[in-house]
């Protein structure tokens with residue numbers, strides 16, 4: 384019997400082989416990521432960047448988050464993981480970005496990179512992820528368990544050199560489908576509906592659109608965001624790029640946290656006027672009402688999953704280079720073994736990006752905005768093999784499409800005493816990070 388007549392072996396399911404090693408240093412991270420498809424998650428210089436792609440989970444529709452979560456759990460359950468660092472972001476991870484709305488044409492993605500470089504708490508690491516088919520001949524020998532004491536170098540892992548610093552690409556933005564006057568009219572209509580008792584709050588956004596001609600300039604844009612807005616989550620996932628100050632939810636070994644933002648004012652010109660603006664924000668009935676609804680939506684959705692959940696007693700003012708926000712931090716303990724993606728599903732969309740009541744707010748914003756938000760205001764972040772992860776709300780961001788179209792988004796919470804011209808001015812403040820990071 385020739386070998387071709389032998390019974391075919393059962394097709395083996397592909398499985399991920401994951402090796403994390405400590406290394407001396409991975410700084411700077413952003414200049415080492417893939418120039419064309421950067422994967423980035425950073426705050427205050429710490430976090431992870433990814434290169435390459437070994438697996439991608441795509442989903443869409445009303446069940447996009449739970450479908451992705453189930454596929455991820457199945458993929459991770461089978462993975463062969465050797466993590467010699469043991470920090471958040473080491474071992475197996477996927478970067479993710481989800482569409483805001485169930486009806487969106489945008490796909491939601493979880494991307495497993497081939498190489499992850501990270502730094503946290505003064506430690507640096509590299510993770511290599513390979514897809515093995517189960518056929519011993521197909522397994523990359525370098526990706527199988529390294530000999531005891533082997534390090535990244537001995538395992539054949541080469542850390543990419545950082546690219547030289549370059550100027551940010553220049554993108555000229557113009558209003559998208561909602562010109563400024565139409566935005567003001569939409570805000571006025573939302574206030575009318577709120578006053579008529581149809582809903583209490585709705586978040587209305589508008590877009591700016593531009594064209595990117597240099598497809599490898601994105602690392603400079605992301606570096607600029609990280610330099611100018613170090614206290615935000617700077618992210619890049621599948622062309623979605625931004626610097627969000629709002630933590631949707633983090634899960635780390637049973638600990639849950641979130642930062643809820645809603646209520647905004649501009650920075651003052653001098654020190655005294657800047658302080659006055661923050662104090663006025665903290666006492667503004669309009670902003671406090673807008674904020675309280677956002678906190679209530681997050682707390683009500685997280686509470687069933689937590690054994691304990693504490694909120695900072697009063698909203699505090701969060702200073703960013705372009706504006707002040709009202710902020711509330713939530714901290715708690717997981718009560719039901721949920722993963723970070725389970726909690727993402729539970730809380731998204733909060734009233735910081737949708738409104739109250741949620742269903743009516745979603746219908747109202749879809750009608751009054753008149754465009755597909757794509758992944759703007761959706762969850763963006765990462766999840767690990769145990770389900771822990773960090774997720775922000777994709778704000779102060781733009782989606783860069785394969786044809787070079789750049790769509791930036793900004794929105795405002797509208798309540799009964801919102802003034803259309805003020806809300807329009809607020810969107811301009813919120814566009815600033817992303818417009819400037821594209822040379823504007």
Ligand SMILES: C=C(O[C@H]1C=CC=C(C(=O)O)[C@@H]1O)C(=O)O
Nearest residue numbers: 644645646647735793794795796
């Ligand atoms: C919807 C956005 O911001 C939200 C987060 C913080 C403050 C907000 C506000 O004051 O309106 C928004 O709720 C956006 O930046 O596009």
